[in-house]
Amino acid sequence: MTSSASLADWSHVYSGKVRDLYVPAGRSGLDDTDAVLVVASDRVSAFDHVLEPGIPGKGELLTTLSLWWFDQLTEVPNHLIPDHVLDGEKAIERIPAEVVGRAMLVKPLDMFPVECVVRGYLTGSGWLEYQQTQSVCGVPLPSGLTDGDRLPEPIYTPAWKAPLGEHDENISFERTVELVGAEVAEELRRLSLLIYTGASEIAEKRGVIIADTKFEFGADRDTGEITLADEVLTSDSSRYWDAVAYASGTTPRERMASFDKQIVRDWLSANWDKTGTPPELPADIVERTAARYRELLERLTRA
Structure with a gap:
């Protein structure tokens, strides 16, 4: 590192x-x-x-x-x-x-050991789990969905924040209650869905879809107030798609034209078996990823 x-x-x-x-x-x-x-x-x-x-x-x-x-x-x-x-x-x-x-x-802040994941679309690990169980993190979903489909409504699918070097673990809402207590668990879910819904409306006006994202929260050490922390809605913590490509695409790859590090994930998946040390990223993958990060910032923040 x-x-x-x-x-x-x-x-x-x-x-x-x-x-x-x-x-x-x-x-x-x-x-x-x-x-x-x-x-x-x-x-x-x-x-x-x-x-x-x-x-x-x-x-x-x-x-x-x-x-x-x-x-x-x-x-x-x-x-x-x-x-x-x-x-x-x-x-x-x-x-x-x-x-x-x-x-x-x-x-x-006194951070909660939970990554508060909200999914508005079915993709990534959620899509893999759905194919096996017709649900994601214990949340049942309609049958017949395909990779990239918009969900009937956003769902909250928390994860346990693993120590550095270990894998985060998807958990049920009930497990969240065990980790932080019922009142905090409910508020984490409420705030996460509230932020995602509001942010999605802002992004959609700029031609961008927030497919999913994750938030982190902690308790204010003086007041105990639950407080949004860490990065928020970045290209690293979220899947961003181009709304025009999503509407016109005929394949999952065309529909899910991303503004995040999916370019990196796709290249690694094709060139690495996920054992040992990952290969060095080629210059063109680095340049394309940087360009997409810049384009997302310009789209979202322009007046």
């Missing part, structure tokens, strides 16, 4: 597949801080592996998209905190210059 950068006045405390976390220098860790610097790298992951090379500019693109979505989702509290402080009349940037554009300043 690519090593994290050394940042003045900040201490590195954690690296995930894509993001690095820092706390102010002098703090011992995430349990001893009132601010966390979340830095998105250009690393790209697929099938639980970090791949080489990264996607140039990806960290900034995803951070910009997350910040834009946080601005749209005003009905749900999120973990962002001001990234400037005032010194008299002068605004002082709290985010180090080396990572400006690809970093967010957030408050620490």
Whole structure:
């Protein structure tokens, strides 16, 4: 995994597949801080592996998209905190210059061990499971659906957040209740469906479909309020499709023209048996993926 950068006045405390976390220098860790610097790298992951090379500019693109979505989702509290402080009349940037554009300043939360997945369309692991059980994560679905079909209504299909290096595990809603309690489980489901529905309406006006996505939430350490955290509705956490291609396509591949890392997944599936170290991504796959990430950001954020 690519090593994290050394940042003045900040201490590195954690690296995930894509993001690095820092706390102010002098703090011992995430349990001893009132601010966390979340830095998105250009690393790209697929099938639980970090791949080489990264996607140039990806960290900034995803951070910009997350910040834009946080601005749209005003009905749900999120973990962002001001990234400037005032010194008299002068605004002082709290985010180090080396990572400006690809970093967010957030408050620490007590994170719930659940990935809150919402699916509006049947594809990916949901499609594989549906072919076997006519359901996804215990949610029964109508018979006769095909890969890429829009579901009658969005469904909530949570997953257990596995430790780094292990596979996340799809779980039932009942298992979520066991993990976080009935009241929190219900609220996670309600908020996830609320955000997905609102975001889908925004995206569809811009010719983009959000096929599925995942959210993460934590409890505010002072108030206990359930708060939206991590990245939100990025190309890494969501499947985005072109609405025109979806309406006119005659095959699943034509219908599901994606703005996410599906290009990477498809290439890996064709060139790797998922054992050992993944092969290096070819330059054209890297370039095409970066172009799709940029196009999605432009489509969604343009006036």
